[in-house]
Amino acid sequence: MSNAANLALFDTKAGNLRLTTYDSNGIGAATAAERAIAAGADLILGPLLAEDVRALAPVARRAKVPVIAFSNDASVAGNGVYIMGVTPAGAIDRVVRHVRGKGAARFGALVPSGLYGQRAAQAMQASVRAAGGQMVGLETYNRTPLAARGAAATLNRRGTFDAVLIGDGGTMVTALAPAVEAGPTLLGTELWANDRTLGRTPRLRGALYAAPPEARFQQLVTRYKARYGKTPYRLGSFGYDAMLLVARAARSWPTGRPFPMRMLTDRDGFAGVDGVFRFGSDGVVERALEVRQVTAAGTAVVSPAAASFGN
Known part of the structure; x- marks a missing residue:
């Protein structure tokens, strides 16, 4: 996910953003969050596992730093924590x-x-x-x-x-x-x-x-392989889309100011590799999903994902 987020940063050419990766293995998610915030982080992307989100959430809340986590566990969302996983x-x-x-x-x-x-x-x-x-x-x-x-x-x-x-x-x-x-x-x-x-x-x-719709993910796979020489994990799209969202926010995010959390609940949502998505006031993601039918050869899309939200 870190590589995918960095690829999004490269693709958007958002020069006013800096992405630093902190590995929570061995030190725990809470300690990693403390180090990130001490170094000046205004927003935390990740982690993936719900138990890690629970561990770092109090640290981030005390510092008033929002978290965009990659979990799909709705129980960890809210009060400054937003989840991107398909619930x-x-x-x-x-x-x-x-x-x-x-x-x-x-x-x-x-x-x-x-x-x-x-x-x-x-x-x-x-x-x-x-x-x-x-x-x-x-x-x-x-x-x-x-x-x-x-x-x-x-x-x-x-x-x-x-x-x-x-x-x-x-x-x-x-x-x-x-x-x-x-x-x-x-x-x-x-x-x-x-x-x-x-x-x-x-x-x-x-x-x-x-x-989530698959077509844009395959485009991401092509660019990812060209840059890193390997195929991304399917969940890598969360890292890419989270960084796209941040890059969009950066257009109206003055240097030295807190991350504009209100934009995360924009009812029009955001377009990403996994289609359009938006966050509810509870921090849980809403996604426009496609419906697939299982076939002998794989799957076929029988109802495409919506291109936008009807609000």
């Missing part, structure tokens, strides 16, 4: 609204036990309710194939569904999908976005999930 709630809401618009009315969900599953379940219930659909059944499971298939069998007995969310990723998805009875469209979360093997499972072909 389960955002991804689930986008795909639910898409299938509801196509006529789906009866929804089900399979989610793992634990914090992520709880958040996925809450997001699914809220999205279905907001879209005017009906939540017919929701089952949780311990993350073993046997328990997951048992939960799917229980869900199948709840009634008929138009769409069923599988709120999990990796091998659990391929274990669960064949256990869901034929008929309902399967829905996924942001965890599916970088899995290129989903289409190997026949029951997953035709499944839908939401993710």
Whole structure:
């Protein structure tokens, strides 16, 4: 992410900005933040992990230095902390609204036990309710194939569904999908976005999930490889887009003045590698996501991301 942020700084030619990297490994996120602020940092980009955001947030708040973190955990946002990660709630809401618009009315969900599953379940219930659909059944499971298939069998007995969310990723998805009875469209979360093997499972072909648009990221990959000689991690786009945002702010950010935090909640949002995004007053990112359909060969976009917010 550091390389991607530096590439954005180079691309924007923002000469009034200076980016310094502090490695929190070994010293901890809070100490890294203290050192950055002592050196004059007016804004902190990162970290990625929620526990690191929690550690440095009090340090940044005391110094009145805003944080743009790369986490997708909404619980760490707010009071000067903004998160850029694709949240389960955002991804689930986008795909639910898409299938509801196509006529789906009866929804089900399979989610793992634990914090992520709880958040996925809450997001699914809220999205279905907001879209005017009906939540017919929701089952949780311990993350073993046997328990997951048992939960799917229980869900199948709840009634008929138009769409069923599988709120999990990796091998659990391929274990669960064949256990869901034929008929309902399967829905996924942001965890599916970088899995290129989903289409190997026949029951997953035709499944839908939401993710940031990919076209501009591939352009970033080309420029990144030309400069650094390697392919960036997919999350590198967060570093690039965060730096683009800062470069935009720098146009009206007088030297020696605090970072203009009010611009972070601009309702028009910002255009980046991952499409348009904006922050709510709670510090949680809202993103314009595309809807992809799983195919035998990979994925196909069935609903492009919006180019702007309708406000």
